[in-house]
Ligand SMILES: NC(=O)C1=CN([C@@H]2O[C@H](COP(=O)(O)OP(=O)(O)OC[C@H]3O[C@@H](n4cnc5c(N)ncnc54)[C@H](OP(=O)(O)O)[C@@H]3O)[C@@H](O)[C@H]2O)C=CC1
């Protein structure tokens with residue numbers, strides 16, 4: 001049995017993480033934590049999320065004493081916290097010997113120079129960062145087993161990389177174009193004007209400047225154009241990607257490339273049939289659908305995931321299971 005503390009448990013990904021770990025027979029939840037002065041401290045998680053009424057756990061303030069107790073009692077921590085919060089907590093828990101599964105972007109680049117540019121802070125823990133691995137579960141299994149510092153990928157990068165990585169050896173220099181729409185939970189539970197009910201209307205944002213563009217490019221090994229959109233629905237991401245493949249590429253080559261997922265139960269690949277969000281929301285699955293034009297050698301692939309599940313919590317659970325060989 002592995003004992004895990006969940007920090008940021010009142011947020012959307014933290015609550016989802018709690019519900020998933022709660023169901024695991026070989027994992028136990030040591031505690032749920034929020035910030036020391038959180039408005040939600042000492043409330044039951046089920047007061048915030050009545051759909052989790054079966055989980056009778058309180059949200060505890062992450063005091064210095066609580067941190068020491070976590071170190072004494074836990075094997076691992078899940079950080080479902082903002083990047084800047086995770087930056088410090090991940091380093092501290094890692095240095096105390098715990099395994100860290102961080103849902104934020106604070107450890108997803110090995111290149112220190114990316115952090116001031118995309119996250120607005122200098123990375124203060126280069127030695128911890130050097131130990132961090134990217135936790136795209138279907139691709140990085142060996143690394144996830146080896147290290148104690150796992151950076152769980154972002155939601156848009158998960159959808160995009162699962163679709164694109166098999167195609168990388170077949171791509172030309174032309175940049176793949178990724179258009180993706182996310183539900184509003186992607187922005188977290190905190191109150192913000194642009195995610196309030198009357199403000200949300202399908203629109204692009206972060207055009208040519210979203211931090212997930214370099215994350216996708218880094219872990220694909222190929223530059224991309226990435227345009228996220230906010231949709232007026234709660235959960236899910238649909239990324240539709242147009243990519244030019246080398247002249248002479250055949251439909252069979254692509255079928256073979258996507259065969260890499262033949263033994264990945266959570267990834268479903270369909271030719272000439274496109275996914276829809278309703279089929280993946282509330283599941284850990286990724287559905288891919290693709291079509292290829294042999295004349296122009298352009299391929300269009302759509303990738304659908306639940307941003308809070310495969311885009312965050314269920315992928316973190318995959319990483320936990322891979323790491324502990326559960
Ligand atoms: N939402 C999504 O679809 C995805 C999110 N992510 C990433 O996961 C992380 C969490 O996202 P999300 O769940 O959406 O965020 P939320 O805003 O919904 O939740 C953040 C949580 O962190 C807590 N928190 C804030 N400050 C501290 C602190 N100093 N110590 C302990 N807890 C703290 C908050 O509670 P309180 O403020 O009351 O203390 C809350 O529980 C982020 O890094 C995000 O980028 C990754 C993939 C997908």
Ligand SMILES: CC(=O)N[C@@H](CCC(=O)OP(=O)(O)O)C(=O)O
Pocket residue numbers: 103104105153154155156182183184185186187188228230311
């Ligand atoms: C709709 C929405 O706002 N989505 C978030 C992405 C959330 C995510 O995956 O997160 P990381 O911050 O962990 O990379 C955004 O665009 O910032």
